[in-house]
Amino acid sequence: xxxxSNPHLSIFSAAEVEFLAEDELIEIVPNMRMDALNMIxxxxxxxxPQIATKVxxxxxxxxxxxxxxxxxxxxxxxVDRLTLVLExxxxxxxxxxxxxxHYVEMSKLLFDHAPEDIPxxxxxxxxxxxxxxVRFHKVETGLETISGRTHAVKLKNLxxxxxxxxxxxxxxxxxxxxxxxSPEMIQQPESAVNRRPQVVDRGPRRDxxxx
Amino acid sequence: MVKPSxxxxxxxxxxxxxxxxxxxxxxxxxxxxxxxxxxMAAMDVASDVxxxxxxxxxxxxxxxxxxxxxxxxxxxxxxIQLLEETVEELIEIxxxxxxxxxxQMDLDRALFLLRSYLRIRLQKIEKHMLHIYRTHxxxxxxxxxxxxxxxxxxxxEGHLERSVLSRLPYGYQSMLKQSISSEEDDxxxxxxxxxxxxxxxxxxxxxxxxx
Numbered sequence: 001x002x003x004x005s006n007p008h009l010s011i012f013s014a015a016e017v018e019f020l021a022e023d024e025l026i027e028i029v030p031n032m033r034m035d036a037l038n039m040i041x042x043x044x045x046x047x048x049p050q051i052a053t054k055v056x057x058x059x060x061x062x063x064x065x066x067x068x069x070x071x072x073x074x075x076x077x078x079v080d081r082l083t084l085v086l087e088x089x090x091x092x093x094x095x096x097x098x099x100x101x102h103y104v105e106m107s108k109l110l111f112d113h114a115p116e117d118i119p120x121x122x123x124x125x126x127x128x129x130x131x132x133x134v135r136f137h138k139v140e141t142g143l144e145t146i147s148g149r150t151h152a153v154k155l156k157n158l159x160x161x162x163x164x165x166x167x168x169x170x171x172x173x174x175x176x177x178x179x180x181x182s183p184e185m186i187q188q189p190e191s192a193v194n195r196r197p198q199v200v201d202r203g204p205r206r207d208x209x210x211x
Numbered sequence: 212m213v214k215p216s217x218x219x220x221x222x223x224x225x226x227x228x229x230x231x232x233x234x235x236x237x238x239x240x241x242x243x244x245x246x247x248x249x250x251m252a253a254m255d256v257a258s259d260v261x262x263x264x265x266x267x268x269x270x271x272x273x274x275x276x277x278x279x280x281x282x283x284x285x286x287x288x289x290x291i292q293l294l295e296e297t298v299e300e301l302i303e304i305x306x307x308x309x310x311x312x313x314x315q316m317d318l319d320r321a322l323f324l325l326r327s328y329l330r331i332r333l334q335k336i337e338k339h340m341l342h343i344y345r346t347h348x349x350x351x352x353x354x355x356x357x358x359x360x361x362x363x364x365x366x367x368e369g370h371l372e373r374s375v376l377s378r379l380p381y382g383y384q385s386m387l388k389q390s391i392s393s394e395e396d397d398x399x400x401x402x403x404x405x406x407x408x409x410x411x412x413x414x415x416x417x418x419x420x421x422x
Contacts, residue, residue, distance in 0.1 A: 011272050019323070020264070034310065039317040040290050041260045062316055066309060167409055174407040 017164050021105035022058035027072040030063065057106065061113045071114040076100060077107065079120050082127040089134045094142075096135055096157035104132060104161040135159075139166055146173055148181030259286050260321055267328045274402040276335045276343060279353040287325055294318050336360050340367070341387075341399045 012020075023041065029052050036045035037059075044055045052072065055063075063069040075081065076099065085097045100106060107128045115121050139155075139162060146153070153170070155163070266280050294314060301311050336343060336352065340360050343349055352360060368386060376384045383389075387396035 019320075020268075022320075023264075034307070037310070037313060037317075039314065040294055040321045041317055042258060058316065058320070059313065062313060063309075068309065163409060171407045171409070178407075 011167065012164050014161070014164070017102075017160050018105045018109070021102035021160065022061075022109070023056050024100070024102055024106060025054045026057050026060050026074060026106075027052050027054050028060045028063060028069040029072060030069040032068050034068075057109060061109060064114050064117075071110065071117040073110060073114075073118045073124075074100070074106070076103070077110070077118065077124060077128075079123045079127065082124060082131065086127055086131050086134065089131055089138075093138065096138065096155070098157050099131075099159060101160050103128070103159055135162060136165075143170065143173070146170070146177065148177040150174060150177065259283060259290060260324070263287050263321070263324050263328065267324050267331075270328055270331050274404060274406070276332060276339070276348055276351055278351045279332070279356065281353060284325070284328075284353075287321065291318065291321055291325065294321075332356060333359065335402075337363060339400060339402055340364050342401045345396075345399065 029050060030047040031049050032047065033049060034045060034047040036043055036047075041056065044059060045053060047053060047069075060069065060071050064071055076085075085099065088097045107125075110118060111121070111125055118124055139158070142153070142155070143166070262280075262283055266277075266283060270277055295318065298311060298314050298318065301314065332352075333356070336356060336359065339348075340363050343352070344360060344364055349357065349360075371386055376386060382391035385391070385398070387398055389397050
């Protein structure tokens with residue numbers, strides 16, 4: 001089915017995560033006059049020249065594409081703030097700094113559609129890329145510590161895109177560890193029902209599901 | 212990420228029971244993360260589209276088919292229809308192109324959520340129709356979904372009967388049992404509920420029972 005992510009690979013596709021991020025509110029400064037919009041997702045406007053107003057990101061992008069507004073980048077998207085975040089990310093190898101849950105998607109959308117509204121865009125862009133890299137590296141090193149005894153992993157301040165990328169791998173890795181580590185799990189292959197349809201040839205009857 | 216123990220369905224209890232400060236696709240959707248949404252929804256008097264987003268996310272993340280949100284879906288349909296009519300009127304009175312296209316985008320976003328929600332459910336039903344048909348899950352389906360599932364089941368049954376089962380030796384001809392000696396129906400694929408999940412805590416927890 002078009003537009004649907006494959007549930008086996010990932011619960012949410014990147015496009016779907018972006019879709020969710022597009023509902024984040026952002027401030028714009030319109031350069032035209034337009035009545036308020038009463039939409040399904042809420043009421044926005046009225047839009048008056050030079051009067052800032054808050055709209056969802058998708059609406060901001062749509063107006064921007066038509067040259068009807070300029071976007072005010074969110075506070076956290078400044079060189080000063082991001083430099084601090086990057087430093088802190090580098091200093092604490094095990095912790096993640098608080099950033100907006102959709103910082104990856106939001107910054108991508110703004111870079112793509114409103115580059116001229118972001119001061120020091122080259123700097124900001126490279127800072128965000130660095131932050132992403134540092135954070136993702138932490139996630140990857142974190143994965144190495146997973147073992148059969150891992151029952152829970154705490155990931156404070158992880159963002160939407162980051163979680164979405166590691167989720168399928170992490171869940172399956174933990175499942176695999178769990179299955180192989182506990183002998184009784186092998187006897188109760190509830191988890192194997194889907195994976196091993198060929199068990200049938202092991203004799204006339206075999207319990208697929210323990211009761 | 213928590214050790215598989217009881218069923219890892221989405222749901223308030225489950226989420227809280229499982230993980231600590233797991234930041235995770237909270238908004239992008241996690242298994243077991245409905246709570247944060249609920250708070251959000253409660254805060255801004257839950258517009259239907261916010262609710263729809265929540266049920267969409269939950270439905271996507273949950274391995275099992277969840278209760279059909281009849282009321283909500285009905286309301287969403289009505290709103291969509293209303294907006295469609297408005298858009299047509301706007302086109303007729305030749306109003307501003309930009310206003311029309313913005314409304315159209317809003318409409319498309321709502322439609323996407325609605326369609327995706329219904330499709331995920333159909334996918335789940337197709338995958339586990341036998342299990343759903345034979346358990347309490349059946350009551351979670353809408354009337355149309357039940358009709359769909361029933362027809363699907365009939366077709367599948369007929370197909371298996373004609374193509375395979377009728378040619379198998381006596382004792383192996385059931386669609387539900389591996390062989391005649393099975394005491395229970397052990398050929399019904401079920402959803403895997405015993406698994407690790409990601410969830411995002413709404414509040415801070417200092418300690419947390421896991422497993």
